[in-house]
Amino acid sequence: MYSTRYHKPATIDDALAALGAGDEAKVLAGGQTLLATMKQHLAAPSDLVDIRAIDGMSGVTVQDNILTIGAATTHAEVATNADVRQHCGALGQLAGGIGDPAVRHQGTIGGSIANNDPAADYPAAMLALGATIITNSREIAADAFFQGLFTTALDENEIITAIRIPCPAKAAYAKFNQPASRFALVGVFVAKTDMGARVAVTGAGEDGVFRHAALEAALSADWSESAAAKVAISADGLMSDIHASAAYRANLIGVMAKRAVAAS
């Protein structure tokens, strides 16, 4: 048995103070990952700092073709938000396909990317859309943020406050669900952006989410299903586990990429 102190600060400064004061304090958002790991005794934080009541942590704004989403915005809010639907429908569709209604009404975008599960959906969207992760102290490009399985660029006690996303010309996400968990066995997010085509793959990489250079080159030259179909997808660096071999995942990357381009 262990005891945990629960804090519900109203400001970022109070949240940082509570995180700094605890021996092993942790940020709590939707609890969909953290509470499960605590129940399994895989985590035993001294303090839980619930960030959901902090002003400005939730909600979506759009300005100059850039979406800004508060870190504590739930998947359900992203899925149904009118600005998301209008400016980046693929992100709303992705959020609406996470887990089940209970997970979507509690889980948050900030919690998902801070956790960086190798089969989570949002990290693929962040990489493909060229998002910027905003924290209490700095801004981090998505390309530098995701650093391996369950590993990010966040420092200890650093809090994600929002995510900034440039709206793409076209985008779509295609996910092949692991049927029991509904996490991605393979998910591919494609985006036609000012920086060219960007393609990110989740669920498949041994080191977690990654951008697919060959698909990006093909789709930058020709944004079409047939261009995606011509790319040979290597199984090098892909996961093999009880759910699927690396070769199966490689095949799924090609299939999901074609489906995503067709849907964009």
Ligand SMILES: Cc1cc2nc3c(=O)[nH]c(=O)nc-3n(C[C@H](O)[C@H](O)[C@H](O)COP(=O)(O)OP(=O)(O)OC[C@H]3O[C@@H](n4cnc5c(N)ncnc54)[C@H](O)[C@@H]3O)c2cc1C
């Ligand atoms: C049954 C089930 C099915 C699921 N299916 C899917 C799925 O299909 N696709 C998918 O992508 N995910 C899925 N998930 C995971 C879900 O999306 C969670 O919402 C997500 O992993 C964590 O978000 P959370 O807000 O609950 O974070 P929490 O569990 O509260 O926190 C997770 C971690 O992030 C840290 N953290 C949280 N917020 C911040 C912040 N703002 N700044 C810094 N650190 C922070 C916490 O300290 C903790 O370490 C599923 C979960 C369950 C239980």
